[in-house]
Amino acid sequence: MSFDARWRRLRERCDSLDPDAVLVTPGDERVFAVDRTDDDGIFVTFREGRERTLRRDQFETLADRAGTDPLELDSLPPGVGPYVAVLSLAPGFDVDDGEFRATEAGAETNAVDRDAAGGDDEYDSPFVRSRWDVRRPPESVHDDALLLADWLERHDATDLGTLSSDDAVDLYVLLSDVQRGADELRRDVGDELLDYVGPEGRLHGQFGTVSRTHRKRRRLKDEEAIFDRLDEADIPHEWVLGVDPDKLDVVVATTDVGEDDVYDVHDQYYVQKTAVDAAEKRTRLDGLRDRLEELDDAEADDLREEIDHLEGRIDDLLAAG
The missing domain is CATH 3.30.920 (Metal Transport, Frataxin; Chain A)
Structure with a gap:
């Protein structure tokens, strides 16, 4: 050709x-x-x-x-x-x-x-x-939060026992998606904030305050280096040796030693999200956007006035102490 x-x-x-x-x-x-x-x-x-x-x-x-x-x-x-x-x-x-x-x-x-x-x-x-598939984290969090807010507007979640199984599943999935996306975005924002917050410093925003904190994260050095240092201090290796769970699992899988012989086993049941219907979420979001676009100018102006009035009342209360 x-x-x-x-x-x-x-x-x-x-x-x-x-x-x-x-x-x-x-x-x-x-x-x-x-x-x-x-x-x-x-x-x-x-x-x-x-x-x-x-x-x-x-x-x-x-x-x-x-x-x-x-x-x-x-x-x-x-x-x-x-x-x-x-x-x-x-x-x-x-x-x-x-x-x-x-x-x-x-x-x-x-x-x-x-x-x-x-x-x-x-x-x-x-x-x-x-x-939809290439949305950035802020867009994904926004969309999932909007879907969650819409769900909460349409359902009463104050008494979870009254929810149908379908509604409970939808609420759980939306909460899980919002949490996951928000956590990822929160970590990214936190990394950026480190450039603004100096040692022992704090930053204040409209909704709260963040401060620079510190924690130690430890990782074992090479085993040979550890034993060499223990030998220098005349510390027996047995003092620091213990059962390695990973190696123990191999023993359980390849010998007659049973899991109950070496572990105290307790069953714990919980719900886990295993699938998300992205197409349904997208359809619902498109419907919400259409509804917002259909909001006429008069309704939009009324909503803005209501928000301005509420903000003014809050400012007055804060000023009064």
């Missing part, structure tokens, strides 16, 4: 991408969306807002290279990643065993079959994602 034909098909594929679809670069998974195409290039915007034009002549060079020498995805220069991600949409390219290569025979076959059918084949690419 000539590159002119391949370029035309690549443009068609880019123009027909689902509006929700984004691409990620190999390796570092930088997220970007295809805005539009023309004869000379493909215009994309990265998630952080940076725009870039991917030029046709560079695609042609990359296609020629992939036809003679597969590209190692782990060692791609950053500037090449977007080209590979987009070119993977074109017919006749394949990603396998960490390599990006041209498969000209497959391209010819696909082109013939598609033209005979009078339609446009779907070319799968491992670099296409849904915007």
Whole structure:
């Protein structure tokens, strides 16, 4: 297949991408969306807002290279990643065993079959994602918290015993997702705050205060180094030797020694989240966003006035001591 034909098909594929679809670069998974195409290039915007034009002549060079020498995805220069991600949409390219290569025979076959059918084949690419799947931690926490708030608005959770099993499952899953996402984001924010809080310092915000704290984390040195130091101090090795649970498990698994012989075993039952229906969560979120967008100006103004009034009352109470 000539590159002119391949370029035309690549443009068609880019123009027909689902509006929700984004691409990620190999390796570092930088997220970007295809805005539009023309004869000379493909215009994309990265998630952080940076725009870039991917030029046709560079695609042609990359296609020629992939036809003679597969590209190692782990060692791609950053500037090449977007080209590979987009070119993977074109017919006749394949990603396998960490390599990006041209498969000209497959391209010819696909082109013939598609033209005979009078339609446009779907070319799968491992670099296409849904915007939902590449949300950053703040976005995920926001969405899960919004879903949780909506659930609590629609249900009474003050008496958990009155909840149906379905409602209890939904509440547990949402609480679990919010907790996990919030904990991850909290750790990231905490790492950033260390640059702002000096030794023994504190920082105050609208909702509270954080301070710099310290704890020791210990990790055993090499066993030989430990024994050498004990020998210098005339301390018998037996004083520090004990039962290694990992080694003990091997003994239990490979000998007649039973688990009950060496462990006090107690059964503990608990609920664990094993699956999340991401599609259902997304559908619910889209519905909430639609409801918010339908809120007319008058209702929005009333809500803002109510919030301003409440904030004013709080300020007055704080001022009064």
